[in-house]
Amino acid sequence: MLNDDHRRNLLGRADAIASSVHKAWTYLQVLKGMQEGATKDSENLLAHQIAFDSIYRAVFDALYAVIGTIADTTKNVESIHNLVKMARAYPIDQDARIAIKTALSKIEETDGSPLRRLRNWRHKHTAHHTLEAFTPEFYLENKLELAEVEQGISALDSALSDITYPILGCRYLLRPSTDKVASNCASLFTRYAA
Numbered sequence: 001m002l003n004d005d006h007r008r009n010l011l012g013r014a015d016a017i018a019s020s021v022h023k024a025w026t027y028l029q030v031l032k033g034m035q036e037g038a039t040k041d042s043e044n045l046l047a048h049q050i051a052f053d054s055i056y057r058a059v060f061d062a063l064y065a066v067i068g069t070i071a072d073t074t075k076n077v078e079s080i081h082n083l084v085k086m087a088r089a090y091p092i093d094q095d096a097r098i099a100i101k102t103a104l105s106k107i108e109e110t111d112g113s114p115l116r117r118l119r120n121w122r123h124k125h126t127a128h129h130t131l132e133a134f135t136p137e138f139y140l141e142n143k144l145e146l147a148e149v150e151q152g153i154s155a156l157d158s159a160l161s162d163i164t165y166p167i168l169g170c171r172y173l174l175r176p177s178t179d180k181v182a183s184n185c186a187s188l189f190t191r192y193a194a
């Protein structure tokens with residue numbers, strides 16, 4: 001059975017991860033809003049294409065970075081991996097251990113999966129600027145549609161709650177708080193048309 005210190009440690013780590021997942025949802029909604037705004041007002045996009053492209057790339061870089069943090073395996077990073085490692089070191093019951101294993105299977109990075117491609121962008125492009133990341137082959141192998149990005153974030157979001165619920169009795173409802181960001185961003189990119 002978990003003592004108060006165990007619960008506090010696990011909840012602190014889970015809350016930090018939830019904050020990162022919330023950022024990922026927010027960045028995705030900004031990107032969706034930018035695409036919607038560009039579709040509604042293509043003249044505005046053409047008039048400000050350098051600014052639009054720069055903002056779009058910067059938001060994607062932020063998204064890659066936060067996904068990398070959530071999925072990181074480095075010691076002391078507030079990541080799902082380290083939450084699981086901490087939980088397994090504490091006296092949790094067999095049902096919780098099974099739930100963790102099931103949750104981790106949902107975010108396994110198989111070849112070509114959205115999570116694998118997101119991490120490739122994070123590691124090879126955003127974080128380390130490898131030469132490979134700037135080749136046409138890298139872009140083709142790691143191309144992501146926003147629906148695939150959404151699928152990856154959803155898997156991480158779900159895994160977090162699937163891990164925390166049997167251990168701490170809490171679930172995180174992160175996406176709904178970001179749903180208005182896309183429409184708000186779309187209106188921003190259409191309102192100030194030149």
